[in-house]
Amino acid sequence: SELSELYTAFIAKRNPLLSPLAVQYADYAIWQRSFMGGELLAKQQAYWVRQLSGLEPLNLPLDYPRPAVQSKRGAVTEMMLDPKLASQLNSLSRQQGVTLFMTLFSAFQVLLYRYSGQEDICVGTPVAGRRRREIEELIGFFVNTLAIRSDLSDTPAFTTLLQQVKNTLLESYDQQDIPFERVVDAVIKERDMSRGPLFQVMFVLQNTPDASKLSLGDTKFSIAEAGHTTALFDLTFTLHEGSTGLLLSVEYCTDLFTEGTVLRMMTHYEQLLHSIVADPSAEIGSLPMLLEAEETILLDVFSGTSADYPRDKTMLDLFMEQVARVPEAIAVSYQGEDLSYRELDKRSSQLGYYLRSKGVKEETLVPICINRSLDMIVGILGILKAGGAYVPVDPAYPQDRIRYTLEDTGAFILVSHSDCSEVCQSGTIEVIELDRDAAAIANAQSVSIVARSAHQAAYVIYTSGSTGRPKGVLIEDSNVVRLFETDQPLYDFNETDVWTMFHSFCFDFSVWEMYGALFYGGRLVIVPRAATQDSTLFGQLLLDEKVTVLNQTPSSFYVLQDYLTSHAAHVDIRYVIFGGEALNPEKTKPWKDLYQSCRL
Structure with a gap:
């Protein structure tokens, strides 16, 4: 309006009729400088440290690997939302006692939750910063960012969730005076240069009047689209509320996402x-x-195509x-x-009897904390034979993770070995050491064990905990049987196969x-820990043991391939089975050219 x-005054050659300003921008700058050294700043800083400490970065599925240094290359795409949505969302917001922004923002967090699988979500959003009536009409930059x-x-x-977001936003608005960069300095101790601090996505609602309504005498205005080639964040969702409804515009980093992915996300x-x-x-x-x-x-x-399997x-x-x-065939080898x-x-059955006498029954969770050895396999099968579900615990894990796993399972008994049992000692858990307790296990009396059922818990494997606390995933017998036994098998595994337990x-x-190996009468070679960390040692083991089935993550395979293709003209490997990450077929060319009878 100014x-x-x-x-208009210039054209009419008169003095402009402008209301006097109560303050100038310089007054605001002086106030902010004095505020930033005061008690109020410390109070707001403490709030944000408390609110944002321990925050994990958002890990959305990407189309391209994240660059080591955050990319600023970007583009923008937009779409008009269903015209009916604007009125429906405004009506819902009134019913819930919230603003339209709160509803749209909450929905966006649900979208991120569904895409990432993370439950702790942080999103940036700008605030106008004009909290005092005196500066509402003042020209100047007052915008701040809230996480x-x-x-x-x-x-x-x-x-x-909507009410939770409402409360969080209202609290945050009361603490919005501290500049965002001060919040970052207070919360972030080590910067990750590959992504923005505190949040990687931004959400904005623009409900200002259309620029096309600006009138300068007889001059008419039209909006001119400019090319957009930058992105401040991984994603910035901006909704424009206008007379025709809601326009969704998304700025995205082109080094992370394709336009197709962003359009699907918008839809x-x-x-x-x-x-x-x-x-x-x-x-x-459950929201569709x-x-x-x-x-x-x-x-x-x-x-x-559906494939049946022995369900019982x-x-x-x-x-x-x-x-x-094949009772006399070698089942397991180690060094x-x-x-x-x-x-x-025989050995696993004796352990099963012993565990049963100790109170293990159907679906009892039994942690097994043991190094690579023949006893590892004996321990796993023994737990299954007792009716329990084994919970693998790596003795090399940090003590906090081991303690958390034992507490989370509520275990009262644990299978281990004297060379590593000290890392899992607990006053409330009985530790069975397979070597020191060997005599007691061997003398355990045969007891009646209820046959396992197909839908009984077989094992629990914990996630890495990279997005928070590790979570135990329970797998039933039927899941494992279904993996191997179908009426349309993908592989022809048999008793002549030699497998490695690398992972x-x-x-x-x-x-x-x-x-x-064990379901087809094959031989399982347990790979020593040193060989899992040295492609030369592992490659030589594959040749010495005449391994026929190799299972690898692509990144490990590429290194192993370099060694074998330069040291062995022939390998016994007939299958290489990949998992864990995406495979680049181009990188396997040296292997396919040299070992043409091997299937990848």
Whole structure:
């Protein structure tokens, strides 16, 4: 309005009619400088430190690897949301006693939760900073940035999350005077140059009047689109509220996302808004966000051809079939020591009896903290034979993680070995040492053990905890049986195969390695820890043991490939099976050219 009045007065050759300003921008700058050294600053800084401490970065699925230094290359894409949504969302906001921004912001956090799987979400949002009436009409930059953190754990109802976000935003507005860079300095001790501090995504609602409504005499204005090639954050979602509804504009980093990915994310956000309007009390994890065509692809196209499997069989059933079929064949090898299927069955059965006498029963969670050895496999099968579910614990893990796992499982008994049992000692847990307690285990009386069921818990593997506390994932016998036994098998594994147990038994790849050998009568070679960290040692082991089935993550395989292709013209390996991360087929060319009979 001031610009219009100044223009009109200039054309009319008169003095402009402007209201006197109560303060100048210099007055605001002086106030802010004095504030930044005062008690109020310390109070607000303490609030933000308390609010944002321990925050993990947001890990959205990316199209490209994240650069070591944050990229600023970007683009913008936009779409008009369903015109009915604006009025529906405004109505919902009034019913819930919140603003439209709070509703849209909460929905955005749900989107991030659904995409990332993280429950602790932090999003940046700007505030105008004009909290005093005296500066509302003052020209100048007052905008500040707030980092809004929300807890989406336990899949709350959307209305519950909305009230949480409302309270957090209102608290944050009261603490908005401290400059954002001061908050960053107070909270962040070590900067990660690959991403922005505190948050990586921004959310903005623009509800200012359209620029096209500006009038300067007879002069008409039109909006000119400018090329956009930068991005301050990974993603910035901006909603423009206008007379025709809500326009969604997304600025994105082109070194992280493709336009197609961003457009899908925008569509999913719109679908989430529809779902929220339809059922605002629904849990955030169940709010539909896929288009009908996407659901069809996931449920019908990607489901593939169904394959049956022995639904009543257990992991022990498959193992015992091999004990009966090839009892004298070598089941497990480790550094020159072997166990036949008959010996492995006998020793694991004795352990099962012993554990049963100690109170282990169906689905008892039994941690096993042990180094790589023949006893590792004996311990695992013994726990299964007692009816329990084994929980692998790596003795090399930090003490805090081991303690957390033992507490989280509520275990009363643990299987270990004298060379590592000290790391898992607890006053409330009985520790069975397979070497020192060998005589007691061998003399354990045979007891009646209830046969395992296909839907019984077999093992629990904990996540890495990179996005918070580790979470235990419980797997049933039927899941493992289904992995190997189908009426349309992908592989022809047999008793002549030699497998390696390369990966830690705390990593789910180890399940494929262990039982791939034991369910088909093959031989499992446990790889010493030193060889897992040295491609030369591991490559020589593969040649010496005449390994036929190799399981690797692509990154480990590329290094191993360099050694083998330069030192061995022939290998016995007939399958290399990849997992854990994306494979670059181009990098496997040296292997395919030299070992043409091996299937990757």
